[in-house]
Amino acid sequence: MARTDRRSFLLQAAAGLAAVAAAGLPARAQMRLRQQFDDGYGGIYQDAPAWRDPRMEPGDPSLDPYLEGGTPSRPLPPEALEPRLMYAAIDTEPFPVPAVKLSSIKPEFVRRTVDYAGPEEGGTVVIDPQAHHLYFVQGDGTAIRYGVGVGRQGFGWSGEATVHDKQRWPDWYPPKEMLDRQPELAAKMQQLQSGVGMPGGPGNPLGARAMYLWQGNKDTLFRMHGTTEPWTIGRSVSSGCIRMINQDAIDLYDRVGVGARVIVLGSRSRQRPGVARM
DSSP states (O other): OHHHHHHHHHHHHHHHHHHHHEEEEEEEEHHHHHHHHHHHGGSSSOOOOOBOOOOTTTTTTGTTTTTTTTTTOOOOGGSSOOOOHHTOOSSSSSSBBBOGGGGGGGGGSSEEEEEEOSSSOOOOEEETTTTTTEEOOOSSSEEEEEBBEEEEEEEEOOEEEEEEEEEESSOBBOHHHHHHOOOOGGGGOEEETTEEESSSSSTTTTEEEEEEEEEEEEEEEEEEOOOOOOGGGEEEEEEOOOOOHHHHHHHHHHHHHOOOEEEEOOTTTOOOOOOOOO
């Protein structure tokens, strides 16, 4: 078979597979998936370009064809996108989000849908620090599982909290104890509206999103947030917070609501939150 004929055959076959994959999705999701195929030639001959997230800031449906009645579209389920698309560069944010080098992430820490038999209601977040997994419970017998980095020895935390606040590209206000332990951080701090800290941006340790955990009226000082060090996912290296790949933090931010219940399992817990769907 001639090279040009072979290329045409492969592209037609890939287009057919893309159509089959999209058939079970809502019309808008089908359009988005097919556009990703068109932009990237199905991933056969070239890498897909930077993924352009069509979900704009909520509140102006006239600007966003993916908004229906003023309600933001939910993110696509993980199985609708290949990992290279889930973790492609994002250039629609206030700051660029680089693509993630997939070879630096173990397969078990790639975002995916898993079966979930726990008693928690949909919208609950369950974190298993030992397995370095975070589960967003969907309420239909499944959960979305993300790989996370957790606190190193002596900095872990377990218990229940709620999502008190969510922020895009948050400022970072390290506690005094951290500044005392790491005096080199002082050179990166400046006076901000709420005190001495580091403004949000690509070099900020909280990454592209942060979700703040409180117990009642008290800030636990623990957060679920993005990271500038995606290679640390699956490791116990943080000062206690739950760090995520920026693309995953953005995805979770779009799913979890303020007031959502968050459960961080202790080291002696026998609960295994989910079983991976094969």
